[in-house]
Amino acid sequence: MEKIEQLRAALARRGLQALWVSDPANVRYLSGFTHPDDGRLLVTPGAAVLYTDGRYTVQAQEDALPGIEVVIARPLEAIEGAAPAVAGMKMGVEGAHLTVSALERLKERWQVQFHPVEGLVEELRLHKSADEVAGIRAAQALADRVFAEVRPQIRAGVRELDIAMALEQGLRQAGATSAFDVIVASGVRGALPHGTASDRVIEDGDLVTVDFGANLNGYNSDMTRTVAVGQPADELKRLYNAVLEAEEAAVRAVRPGLKAGDLDAVARDILAGHGLAEAFAHSLGHGVGLVVHEGPRLAQGSEDVLAPGMVITIEPGAYVPGLGGVRIEDLVLVTEDGYEVLSHSPRETLA
Numbered sequence: 117m118e119k120i121e122q123l124r125a126a127l128a129r130r131g132l133q134a135l136w137v138s139d140p141a142n143v144r145y146l147s148g149f150t151h152p153d154d155g156r157l158l159v160t161p162g163a164a165v166l167y168t169d170g171r172y173t174v175q176a177q178e179d180a181l182p183g184i185e186v187v188i189a190r191p192l193e194a195i196e197g198a199a200p201a202v203a204g205m206k207m208g209v210e211g212a213h214l215t216v217s218a219l220e221r222l223k224e225r226w227q228v229q230f231h232p233v234e235g236l237v238e239e240l241r242l243h244k245s246a247d248e249v250a251g252i253r254a255a256q257a258l259a260d261r262v263f264a265e266v267r268p269q270i271r272a273g274v275r276e277l278d279i280a281m282a283l284e285q286g287l288r289q290a291g292a293t294s295a296f297d298v299i300v301a302s303g304v305r306g307a308l309p310h311g312t313a314s315d316r317v318i319e320d321g322d323l324v325t326v327d328f329g330a331n332l333n334g335y336n337s338d339m340t341r342t343v344a345v346g347q348p349a350d351e352l353k354r355l356y357n358a359v360l361e362a363e364e365a366a367v368r369a370v371r372p373g374l375k376a377g378d379l380d381a382v383a384r385d386i387l388a389g390h391g392l393a394e395a396f397a398h399s400l401g402h403g404v405g406l407v408v409h410e411g412p413r414l415a416q417g418s419e420d421v422l423a424p425g426m427v428i429t430i431e432p433g434a435y436v437p438g439l440g441g442v443r444i445e446d447l448v449l450v451t452e453d454g455y456e457v458l459s460h461s462p463r464e465t466l467a
């Protein structure tokens with residue numbers, strides 16, 4: 117019940133008594149329910165009730181964390197049944213997730229004051245428990261194993277799609293799923309930061325960016341490697357070595373207490389020094405957990421502060437239309453005295 121108590125304290129700080137949790141990642145985090153798309157959680161001062169329907173009677177009871185009460189009901193029955201218990205309360209709803217029509221359904225049935233809130237549960241999710249870190253570590257270890265198996269297939273004559281399928285199959289065979297559509301961007305397609313695998317055939321001299329993650333028991337990993345096939349042109353090698361320098365420096369700089377915006381600047385300044393400021397077209401990284409992109413934000417100007425237990429990515433890139441691109445990404449745990457890199461797939465060295 118520790119998470120629920122933390123949530124109640126956060127609600128009280130905002131003058132609220134209850135929260136209707138509809139974001140699936142938040143439902144899962146607070147209740148343990150492993151099919152959270154079909155679940156809602158109502159947290160009040162006296163109870164935390166998971167509502168789901170008859171398809172999940174057994175699963176919800178098995179999953180529910182201690183202190184979570186499970187009610188099996190159809191969605192409208194669920195909210196009608198809860199009406200007496202919430203009457204008169206100041207009720208938070210998740211503004212970034214609840215649809216307008218879902219809010220209308222609640223308004224028709226509950227005599228409460230509704231207050232849209234953002235980031236309440238997400239704030240709790242920033243700091244991973246030891247169990248959560250173990251889950252992310254396991255997902256990344258599995259992704260590292262699959263990458264090692266597939267790495268020899270990244271060669272001239274093979275389609276990007278074949279690499280993506282081999283990675284997805286490896287993840288599936290090991291009991292995981294793909295955390296997101298696998299990115300395989302080779303040659304000039306490397307200039308697309310999110311170039312999901314196409315039928316392009318990899319050529320000699322290409323750099324190939326492979327970005328993928330495992331979702332294992334709900335927790336995600338995220339890693340990118342850029343691989344050289346044959347001898348890339350000098351300009352591509354220059355790009356690669358600049359990104360590698362920026363990535364390694366940013367990883368080394370990770371420590372609790374550091375502002376995420378300042379960490380972003382470590383990598384951005386190095387790339388700017390190589391004339392690649394414009395080419396680094398996205399943020400340095402993000403938190404990873406039940407969702408691939410969650411807090412903290414490692415971006416220009418971000419005021420988020422790193423703390424032990426956060427799991428983040430460090431992923432500078434450089435993308436040059438007509439030439440190609442590079443991204444190198446590691447998954448990093450912020451520790452009490454610095455950091456631990458959770459991704460162990462070797463990075464290329466290009467002389």
Ligand SMILES: CSCC[C@H](N)C(=O)N[C@@H](C)C(=O)N[C@@H](C)C(=O)O
Binds near residue numbers: 296309327340
């Ligand atoms: C669609 S999930 C893609 C995962 C990938 N590893 C990734 O995080 N790519 C980054 C370039 C990215 O999308 N960063 C976001 C946070 C951004 O810069 O806005």
